[in-house]
Amino acid sequence: MLSKSISFGIHGIDARIIEVEVDIIRGLPGFTIVGLPDSTIRESRERIRSAIENSGFEFPPRNFVVNLAPAGFKKQGATYDLPVAMSILHATGQAGIDPAAIPMVGELSLDGRVKPVRGVISMTIAIYRGGYRSVIVPYENRHEAAAIREIEVFPVKTLAETLSVLRGEFGPFRDGRECDDPHAGPDFSDVRGQETAKRAIEIAAAGHHNILLYGSPGSGKTMLAKRIPSILPPLGKEQAIETTMIHSVGGELKSGGGLITHPPFRSPHHTSSDVALAGGGTFPTVGEVSLSHNGVLFLDEFVEFKNNVIQALRQPLEDYEITVSRALGTFRFPADFMLVAASNPCRCGYLFDGEIPCVCPPHQVRSHFQKIAGPILDRIDIEVLVGRVPHRDLLEVHSCEKSAAILERVKTARERQKNRFDESATRYNSRMTPGEIRDHCRLDADAEAVLEAAVMRTALTARSFFKILKTARTIADLAGGGTIRKNHILEALSYKNLQRNYDV
Ligand SMILES: Nc1ncnc2c1ncn2[C@@H]1O[C@H](COP(=O)(O)OP(=O)(O)OP(=O)(O)O)[C@@H](O)[C@H]1O
Ligand SMILES: [Mg+2]
Ligand SMILES: [Zn+2]
Known part of the structure; x- marks a missing residue:
């Protein structure tokens, strides 16, 4: 039978x-x-x-x-x-x-x-x-x-x-669980001072911009990055399903886990292999770049990652997906993550400290810079120097802004992007195509002038030029939307500072 x-x-x-x-x-x-x-x-x-x-x-x-x-x-x-x-x-x-x-x-x-x-x-x-x-x-x-x-x-x-x-002896399972459990993680109010870094992170979160945090040891880079999930809005239904699919196939859904409704935050260790990061293997498995799809990929101690691992990041950073070709066929895994990279600016770490002097020989400083900048700087929209907060300020009792307040602003800026890209596959300012940048990044006359001057002064590459416009778009969205103004451009320009800081 x-x-x-x-x-x-x-x-x-x-x-x-x-x-x-x-x-x-x-x-x-x-x-x-x-x-x-x-x-x-x-x-x-x-x-x-x-x-x-x-x-x-x-x-x-x-x-x-x-x-x-x-x-x-x-x-x-x-x-x-x-x-x-x-x-x-x-x-x-x-x-x-x-x-x-x-x-x-x-x-x-x-x-x-x-x-x-x-x-x-x-x-x-x-x-x-x-x-x-x-x-x-x-x-x-x-x-x-x-x-x-x-x-x-x-x-x-x-x-x-x-x-x-x-045989029909059991009824179906009804999930009484509320999906939208609020995010419970560390809060930005724990971080004293660091207003510039917090602001840069808020912009990055609002527009899904890749961000680099660099600065002295102990300045709070890791601490800041770990608080990013607390200011990310929950995933929409479609994104939630897609994210859950990836985690389920990757065997990363916790036992008894349901729909993932919060953007993932992945922080692979710097000893991770290229396969662990990008995915692959005989029966292709998903890597960290896909597990962080719709969320954050945090690479702490960025320069410690092996070169081939960093190289493996380039395709997803460009295409927002990763393709794995195997005898079994070609597999495409989504990989649209917000990259958060953190690094010391030199081997000793104190290059831009202001208080503690750097003891690294110049050639070593240069090669360290190359390791940070070389493979990914052209994929980073926002570079922020994280300064050390003086000890007495760390002890101050004044209250810092809570993540919930920042999240509200991020949500508003996201809402503006949603309306803007209604018809398009684009979801975030950072993902705008050149055509969309032309359509959506209108500058007033002062802003135009400032940007022009910057182009003349610093010989901006086309890529950096577009990045500044995208970041400025998000800054303007956080400020209420509409036309991009001079101060938005100036602020966006201030976040392209890594090269500049090394040049002085
Ligand atoms: N602005 C701050 N407010 C409150 N605590 C802080 C701040 N900056 C640093 N700290 C404290 O110092 C610790 C070290 O910070 P963190 O590990 O984030 O530094 P880092 O920049 O990542 O250093 P490294 O380069 O060594 O990795 C934190 O865990 C926190 O306790
Ligand atoms: Mg750290
Ligand atoms: Zn140094």
């Missing part, structure tokens, strides 16, 4: 529907799986047989042939255990109900428990698009699946429970 069930496979961050067919054919007892990579077949057979027997069913000595279709689609992982096992129960007359009724996914453990798998939200989207209206998922993945409201989700903990679901 032929028995069929419906499951899924992951391709990049998307899922495809896979049909699982189990047939019992003549011949000596056997268990063949066609359509899975060799390495996983053996383990998979062992788990399925054992799970069936340990759940109180029989695995009769027959000749089973399992076919996973389409054959051309390369499959990975153990997500097919549950549908294969259910089809075997059905084919051997032990299920009493057709498993094809509800698509399902899950890895089995030897004792018959259903273990969580990656990519469940993508799978749920795929079945919705495929015309199905319900899905069986591992219990730990229930919140993630339930994020797609149009689908009825049936969480299961064991193989036996799966049968009960198919």
Whole structure:
């Protein structure tokens, strides 16, 4: 008897529907799986047989042939255990109900428990698009699946429970959880002084601008960067789903986790490999650049990252996605993050300190500058020198502005961008195309004059010129929108200061 069930496979961050067919054919007892990579077949057979027997069913000595279709689609992982096992129960007359009724996914453990798998939200989207209206998922993945409201989700903990679901003995899971949990992290009010750095960070957050923080050791660069999530508005529904898909496929969704509604903040260590940062591998996995999609990629101690790792950043910084080509096909992973880089300005760290003198030889200062500037400076809109706050100021008790107040301004500026780019794929000022810059960056006469003078004085490259306009656009948006004025341009110019500071 032929028995069929419906499951899924992951391709990049998307899922495809896979049909699982189990047939019992003549011949000596056997268990063949066609359509899975060799390495996983053996383990998979062992788990399925054992799970069936340990759940109180029989695995009769027959000749089973399992076919996973389409054959051309390369499959990975153990997500097919549950549908294969259910089809075997059905084919051997032990299920009493057709498993094809509800698509399902899950890895089995030897004792018959259903273990969580990656990519469940993508799978749920795929079945919705495929015309199905319900899905069986591992219990730990229930919140993630339930994020797609149009689908009825049936969480299961064991193989036996799966049968009960198919027999209609359980109702669907209703997620009573409120998605929009407010961000609970460190607050900008902890940071004394640093008004310039805070202002620059507010602008960066408002327009999704890449930012570089540089300055003396202990000046608070790391402290400032870690507070950025507290001023980022929650993700829209579409972004939330996309972000959750990436984290789920990457195995980075915490157990029992649901929709990710807050922009991710990723801070990979400087010893990370290029694959860890950019993604890749035989079965391509998502890297930090994709896990920080719609959020922040924080590279602390920037110059300590290996050169090939920094090089791997260039494509996503340019294209806002990363392409991985493998024998299995080409995978595209979204990678539109706000880069926050932090670094000391020289080896000793005190180059711009003003109090503590720098002890680095000039050639070393130059090569350090090259390490910061070379590969990424043309991708950074805002450069800010973070000065050390005097100790007595650190002890002052005056109250600093809370993140919530900054967040309100960021939200308003984001709202202006949303209206501006209504029809376009662009979401943020920092992502404007040259055409959009022409359309949306109107300068008044004074602003024009200031910018012109700067172009003459500093021989601005075209790229820097556009960056200044984009940053000025965000500054103007924070100030109420409309025409870009002189002080907006002047402020934007002040954030292109790294090269200038080294030149003096
Ligand atoms: N402006 C500030 N307000 C309050 N605390 C501060 C401030 N600046 C620094 N600190 C304190 O000093 C510590 C060191 O700051 P932080 O680690 O962020 O410096 P850094 O610039 O990243 O240094 P490094 O270059 O060594 O990495 C902070 O954890 C905090 O306790
Ligand atoms: Mg630091
Ligand atoms: Zn130095």
